[in-house]
Amino acid sequence: MAKRCDKMAPEHNVYTVFTFVSTHQALKAEKVLKEEALKASIIPVPREISSLCGLAIRVDAQQRGQVEQTLRGKGVGIEAVFDFVPRTK
Amino acid sequence: MIYLDNAATSWPKPEGVYQAVDDCLRHRGGNPGRGGHRLSLQAGRIILETRELLAQLFNITDSARIIFTGNVTEALNLALKGFLRAGDHLILTSMEHNAVVRPAYRLQDTGVEQTIIPCSREGRLDLATLAKNLRANTRLICVNHASNVTGTIQPIEAIGELAASKGIPLLVDCAQTAGILPIDVVKNKISLLAFTGHKGLFGPQGTGGLYIGKEIDLQPLKEGGTGSKSEVFVQPEELPDRFESGTPNTPGIAGLGAGIKFVLQEGLERIRKHEQALTRQIIEGLRRLEGVTRYGPNDLEEQTAVVSLNLEGWEAGELSYVLDQVFDIAVRSGLHCAPLAHATIDTLETGTLRISPGYFNTPAEIEVLLEALYSLVREKTSGRR
CATH class of the missing domain: 3.90.1150.10 (Aspartate Aminotransferase, domain 1)
Structure with missing residues (x-):
């Protein structure tokens, strides 16, 4: 299930962070998404999140479903998925 | 000369191997899997790529199940000592290298029984003799795919069939054959595959590894930093981290990747x-x-x-x-x-x-x-x- 976190939002767009069970899986996720031409950045895991691995993948929230499906389809070990919502102030 | x-x-190496090692040291010199800056990521990508190339070469579905070691000897030590327990029976052949013979000998001190199947003078393993020596407590069969002394190739596909029919995992030492003979962990029913990087795969010395099948419960021989799960003192369960404590030989693995690419191209x-x-x-x-x-x-x-x-x-x-x-x-x-x-x-x-x-x-x-x-x-x- 997606967890929500509204503390860390450097911009106004909603975005999604995938965490992984190991660096291998994080880098594999990056590779798989690149092969599928899905836009993703590899980032250090945001402090609000606890993860087994220090690297995470950030994608546009609208891509979340497609990214998740692609990663699972390729057997990438996803740990958790988080949606980051910008503060409404 | x-x-x-x-x-x-193997020597010399394909040109790409020299270039990959040089490029890694000069331009991708961060610590793989430690931190998120670009130089570290570059190093991490090298390791991932080599793992995936190995998976392609050996028909391994999940490249995370390939562990890098310093050489095939370390891989064989991990496979034998990480898997066998007191009361287990190990079968090996008389064509094994000391990389198997010595750890197996030492394991006898911890209560592991062993049978060394004598091969023919040409170095051939007789399957019927192998079958006859299986016991109720036989937990592993270990075979040298080809001898470094005579070159004799063992029929690993038939050995794999026999082992699988009895539910016994097969450990293959492919030091002499990786990059030269086809090896397919699925087709040959291999549960543990120990390889080295510096022979037929054209990598630098100090590279090698072990494929660990899903069905194998293996204990690590070393614990330490993995760049993951740092807050807990228990070694992570996840592969490859479970067996890859400490900074790896990234330049060597970069060269190995280039060597495997060469093998796949040729x-x-x-x-x-x-x-x-x-x-x-x-x-x-x-x-x-x-x-x-x-x-x-x-x-x-x-x-x-x-x-x-x-x-x-x-x-x-x-x-x-x-x-x-x-x-x-x-x-x-x-x-x-x-x-x-x-x-x-x-x-x-x-x-x-x-x-x-x-x-x-x-x-x-x-x-x-x-x-x-x-x-x-x-x-x-x-x-x-």
Whole structure:
């Protein structure tokens, strides 16, 4: 299930962070998404999140479903998925 | 220098291997999997890429199940010591290298039983004998895919079938065959595959690894930093981190990746054919020489590019020394770290001279070797008169 976190939002767009069970899986996720031409950045895991691995993948929230499906389809070990919502102030 | 010691270390390497090591050290020199800056990520990507290339080569579905080690010896130690427990029975063959024989011997101290299946004088393993030696507590069968002494290839597909039919995992030491013979962990029903990077895969020394099948519950031999789950003191369960504590040999793994790419580009069949042609040339050339005793199978299809021999009137070490010093030809003499194999082919006292051509050797170089051997024999014969 997606967890929500509204503390860390450097911009106004909603975005999604995938965490992984190991660096291998994080880098594999990056590779798989690149092969599928899905836009993703590899980032250090945001402090609000606890993860087994220090690297995470950030994608546009609208891509979340497609990214998740692609990663699972390729057997990438996803740990958790988080949606980051910008503060409404 | 004519280099004919490829069974020990392949040399030279494909150009891409030198470039990959240099590029890694110069431009991707961060610590892989530690931190998220770009230089670290670059290093991490190298490791991932090499893992995926290995997975492609050995038909491994999940590349995370490939662990990097310093060499095949470390991989075999991990497989044997991480898997076997007191009361387990291990089967190995008399053609094993000391990389298996010594850890297996030591494991006897911890209550692991072992049976060494004697192979024929050509180094062949008899499947019926293997089947007869299985016990209720046999927990692992360990087989050298091809001997580093005689080149004898074992029928791993048939061995895998037998092992699988009895529910016993198969550990294969493919030090001599990776990059030369097809190896398919699914088709050959291999549960543990120990490989080295510096021979047929054309990588630098200090690279190797172990494939660990899903069905295998393996204990790590070392614990430490993995760049993951840092807040807990327990070693992570996730592969490959579970078995890869400490900073890896990233430049070496970069070179290994380039070596595997070369192998995949050239194709196993082409590499094998070239090595077979050179081996045939050596064997046929030796027939013209008197006093040669050659070991191993008399069939090119049943051996890798290793020709082990003794020459009457010559001690193997002396012969290799003269070939090196006088003729600038590098071959190896002695027991090749495999005393059990030498006992099997009855050369434990003498050792052998081992000629092992590789993909970069040429027929002209083999001709120079043969001419050198002819001249040495002529000299000895005329000296006696």
